[in-house]
Amino acid sequence: MKQNLTSSDLKTILHSKRANVFYLEKCRVMQKNGRIVYLTETEKENLYWNIPIANTTVILLGTGTSITQAAMRLLASAGVLVGFCGGGSTPLFAGSEIEWLNPQSEYRPTVYVQGWLSFWFDEAKRLEAAKAFQQERCQFLRTVWGKDRELQDELFDCDDLEIKQALKTYEKEIPKAGNVTELLTKEAAFTKKLYKYAAKQSDWGEFTRRQQGDDKANVFLNHGNYLAYGLAACTLWVLGIPHGFAVMHGKTRRGALVFDVADLIKDAIVLPWAFICAERNTTDQEFRQVCLQKFTEHKALDFMFSQVKECSTMFARSGGDVV
Known part of the structure; x- marks a missing residue:
């Protein structure tokens, strides 16, 4: 049975307590059955791996990666920062700047x-x-x-x-x-x-x-x-x-x-x-x-x-x- 999670559910774990930073390469990040997964393709099989976004702070997308709009929408709901970068997590594709795809929210503390x-x-x-x-x-x-x-x-x-x-x-x-x-x-x-x-x-x-x-x-x-x-x-x-x-x-x-x-x-x-x-x-x-x-x-x-x-x-x- 599919379970629908609200944005507040996805933000239950405070960012200061989250454990995960992901660096991904040669894969496709997508939304599947209400979860964020990344797909790796091989000659014999395709494998889906789950990303626990409620306990994740940052996702770095390296060489050969792509991400869907639906995945970005769910990541934004969970308050996860996403950055595109080169191989090995460096550099971010903004030269010497620090650039991130930030979740849009006007309800952060002032x-x-x-x-x-x-x-x-x-x-x-x-x-x-x-x-x-x-x-x-x-x-x-x-x-x-x-x-x-x-x-x-x-x-x-x-x-x-x-x-x-x-x-x-x-x-x-x-x-x-x-x-x-x-x-x-x-x-x-x-x-x-x-x-x-x-x-x-x-x-x-x-x-x-x-x-x-x-x-x-x-x-x-x-x-x-x-x-x-x-x-x-x-x-x-x-x-x-x-x-x-x-x-x-x-x-x-x-x-x-x-x-x-x-x-x-x-x-x-x-x-x-x-x-x-x-x-x-x-x-x-x-x-x-x-x-x-x-x-x-x-x-x-x-x-x-x-x-x-x-x-x-x-x-x-x-x-x-x-x-």
Whole structure:
């Protein structure tokens, strides 16, 4: 017997608690009997695989994919973000922008965007928000590396003197930044230390970060970062905050706030596992699975939501927790 689900039923699980991010390639996404499925075709048989959309935040459609209008309608009802991208989940087909097919809804909360805009036009407050994000970024790294046994088995430990000093130095430098440019410079120096540490701990050797680099470490960093961008975009969409109101990355880049929010978790999760998986010579699919597992294990999406909500309500009236 066919069961009809309403939009409210599909949104029972809050976005901040959803577990799934899907990357699909060489398949057709469609609606079948009230469910979202993707069809894979082989010489001998066609297989349908179910997507639990009520527990999904983002779907990335890679090489050789298509999607039906009926599927998009049901995905929109469930509040799932959809993005078309290249092979391996990168890049999104908007160049350096972050572009998503957003579910259209005028019933998202307004308290967060109102709170965000209440301080965003004040340069000093915007800088303070950027500094708060960077402090929380450090704390999240310290928390994740401090309790993840698998990372510690791979010799990534926040108690290592090199990491303790890097974190301590950066956390002292953050409040001293007089503007965003200075903060970005300090952030770049901190990240460079993390790359050096990760390359050493994984026996990767000399490493230079290059967006177009074809070595596995750079490729995996790009792939993992785009998964983080998907979570960040979902967080901002649910809270109703436009991606252009960045606090740290370039204000002329329409997707810059996505980068700001994704930075909260990239160092703690994507960076170490990119080097570990590169050294192991794992496949792209295996690396993505590790990232998604770690996002769930360390409640990365929850953390993004809590930080953006805290920042957006800092200068506004407190409101109820609605997501």
